[in-house]
Amino acid sequence: MPGAAAAPPPRQTPAGATVVVAFEEVSLAFDEKVVLDGVSFTLEEGHTKVFLGASGAGKSTILKIILGLLKPDGGEVRVLGAPVHHLAEGELMRVRGDLGMVFQEGALFDSLTVGENVGYKLIEEARLPIEEARPRIEEVLGFVGLGAFIDRMPSELSGGQRRRVAIARAMAAKPRVLLYDEPTTGLDPMTATTVDDEIIKLRDLENVTSILVTHQLRDAFYVATQEAVRRNGSVVFEPASTAKADEAEFIMLKDGRVHFEGNAHALRESTDTYVRTFLS
Amino acid sequence: MITRRAKEILQEVQEYVRLCVAAVRGIGSGPWYFRDIVQQFDAIGLGSMTVVVLTGFFTGAVLALQTGMTLDQFGARPFVGRLVSASMVKELGPVLTGLMLAGRVGSGIAAEIGSMVVTDQVNALRALGTDPIRKLVVPRVLAGTLMAPVLTVIADTVGIIGGWLIATVQLRVASSLYWTSITEGLYVQDAWMGLIKPFVLGFVIVTTGCHVGLRTTGGTQGVGRATTNAVVIASVMVIAVDFFITRLLFTLIY
Ligand SMILES: Nc1ncnc2c1ncn2[C@@H]1O[C@H](COP(=O)(O)OP(=O)(O)O)[C@@H](O)[C@H]1O
Ligand SMILES: [Mg+2]
Numbered sequence: 001m002p003g004a005a006a007a008p009p010p011r012q013t014p015a016g017a018t019v020v021v022a023f024e025e026v027s028l029a030f031d032e033k034v035v036l037d038g039v040s041f042t043l044e045e046g047h048t049k050v051f052l053g054a055s056g057a058g059k060s061t062i063l064k065i066i067l068g069l070l071k072p073d074g075g076e077v078r079v080l081g082a083p084v085h086h087l088a089e090g091e092l093m094r095v096r097g098d099l100g101m102v103f104q105e106g107a108l109f110d111s112l113t114v115g116e117n118v119g120y121k122l123i124e125e126a127r128l129p130i131e132e133a134r135p136r137i138e139e140v141l142g143f144v145g146l147g148a149f150i151d152r153m154p155s156e157l158s159g160g161q162r163r164r165v166a167i168a169r170a171m172a173a174k175p176r177v178l179l180y181d182e183p184t185t186g187l188d189p190m191t192a193t194t195v196d197d198e199i200i201k202l203r204d205l206e207n208v209t210s211i212l213v214t215h216q217l218r219d220a221f222y223v224a225t226q227e228a229v230r231r232n233g234s235v236v237f238e239p240a241s242t243a244k245a246d247e248a249e250f251i252m253l254k255d256g257r258v259h260f261e262g263n264a265h266a267l268r269e270s271t272d273t274y275v276r277t278f279l280s
Numbered sequence: 281m282i283t284r285r286a287k288e289i290l291q292e293v294q295e296y297v298r299l300c301v302a303a304v305r306g307i308g309s310g311p312w313y314f315r316d317i318v319q320q321f322d323a324i325g326l327g328s329m330t331v332v333v334l335t336g337f338f339t340g341a342v343l344a345l346q347t348g349m350t351l352d353q354f355g356a357r358p359f360v361g362r363l364v365s366a367s368m369v370k371e372l373g374p375v376l377t378g379l380m381l382a383g384r385v386g387s388g389i390a391a392e393i394g395s396m397v398v399t400d401q402v403n404a405l406r407a408l409g410t411d412p413i414r415k416l417v418v419p420r421v422l423a424g425t426l427m428a429p430v431l432t433v434i435a436d437t438v439g440i441i442g443g444w445l446i447a448t449v450q451l452r453v454a455s456s457l458y459w460t461s462i463t464e465g466l467y468v469q470d471a472w473m474g475l476i477k478p479f480v481l482g483f484v485i486v487t488t489g490c491h492v493g494l495r496t497t498g499g500t501q502g503v504g505r506a507t508t509n510a511v512v513i514a515s516v517m518v519i520a521v522d523f524f525i526t527r528l529l530f531t532l533i534y
Contacts, residue, residue: 093411103404121409
């Protein structure tokens with residue numbers, strides 16, 4: 001693969017952590033409409049990036065650029081060391097193998113059962129026989145509390161259930177990076193918290209790097225300030241240490257640019273008028 | 281304004297050709313999604329059987345009725361079988377089957393793929409490491425291209441039977457006379473033409489449906505528009521491509 005050979009090794013930060021995603025002056029316009037206008041950020045392994053912004057601010061677009069589903073007009077995008085902004089579709093498949101995406105409305109395959117959706121990558125791409133994939137499918141469906149729904153069709157599920165199946169599908173092949181596009185929008189607070197807990201668990205226990213796009217500040221702050229730890233064989237959630245909480249960074253987009261960047265504390269204390277209206 | 285529209289059309293054609301090339305390439309090299317291939321043969325092949333049989337039957341019957349009337353003016357009524365078989369096999373079988381497939385299969389493909397595009401399912405496929413061309417386009421192209429000739433042969437056969445019914449019952453032509461006249465009217469070249477045409481038309485119909493579906497934008501409304509476009513474009517393509525193949529085959533094999 002020429003693209004892979006040309007890729008330099010993952011950039012190292014001073015602390016020695018691996019940069020998983022790096023945007024450098026990324027811009028994109030649809031016809032005349034500028035959606036991204038010079039966006040830069042980096043995300044380190046095991047950390048969390050939370051994207052906030054009004055509807056149409058370009059949040060979903062950023063996730064699609066990371067996956068290589070959209071090509072930026074300008075700038076550079078590195079994902080796990082690979083320059084996805086100029087990789088061909090065939091070369092992107094290798095990068096996508098390490099990524100999992102939860103699409104905004106779930107994007108479940110209507111024609112497949114819940115189990116086939118969740119096991120899609122294992123069955124269709126890794127070409128595992130169904131009986132070998134089944135334990136993993138059951139495991140991840142159990143993880144999101146939908147073990148009993150394995151043989152249902154997506155059309156029989158509620159909105160929240162569809163969202164959880166989408167998370168199960170994204171995590172089934174054990175990706176290193178998970179991208180969540182508004183995973184809790186439209187869910188009741190109880191269900192939203194269970195989804196948030198999954199995100200935290202995957203991050204803290206499986207060391208999955210996360211990018212979370214959300215409108216809901218409650219969920220954003222919860223994910224940023226809670227920590228999952230295994231204690232005596234069971235998983236408990238507790239307030240994160242300051243160091244841990246600093247690993248979650250917020251980015252607020254406005255008019256195609258990064259309007260605010262900082263941790264949960266800095267966001268709460270911000271005096272910027274646009275940030276304040278967004279928080280209130 | 282006009283140059284911009286021309287540019288758009290040119291771009292569209294370029295995209296279409298690119299899709300066709302990718303599809304043919306995808307057929308030649310794996311990975312293949314066998315489950316989808318079998319499913320599409322079932323949906324496109326078996327699923328179109330009823331409509332093709334009905335169209336074929338009534339076309340053959342009306343052909344016999346019309347030509348019988350004309351042939352009477354020359355006292356040539358016994359030749360009705362010859363006209364039915366020649367028109368059916370060379371022209372009406374392929375074209376009418378093509379039009380039926382454009383309406384049924386072309387629209388179905390555009391609607392199905394179009395709704396997958398607007399709900400991000402195609403993006404989800406790509407995110408999960410699947411090439412949508414191999415997963416969605418290749419199975420449909422295989423099924424459409426290989427099943428169109430089969431369906432056409434069925435339409436031809438049923439049409440000739442429809443013609444026989446009218447010839448014997450209404451026109452009072454002897455059954456044996458009809459059947460001998462059928463075989464006398466057909467040459468090997470006609471059979472080739474009758475098979476090559478639907479092969480090409482099948483390819484054109486499904487690739488048009490896939491192309492229009494994959495380029496759907498604008499939510500649910502967009503899916504409706506794509507479906508209509510697919511039928512219109514595929515139907516016009518059937519008639520136009522039929523003309524050019526006929527022209528080409530006349531110089532090549534006759
Ligand atoms: N394929 C596309 N074609 C044209 N415009 C698009 C396309 N995808 C997104 N847009 C536009 O880009 C802007 C940003 O979209 P998006 O990233 O989905 O916003 P959000 O922050 O709500 O997720 C929106 O104004 C949207 O209309
Ligand atoms: Mg969005």
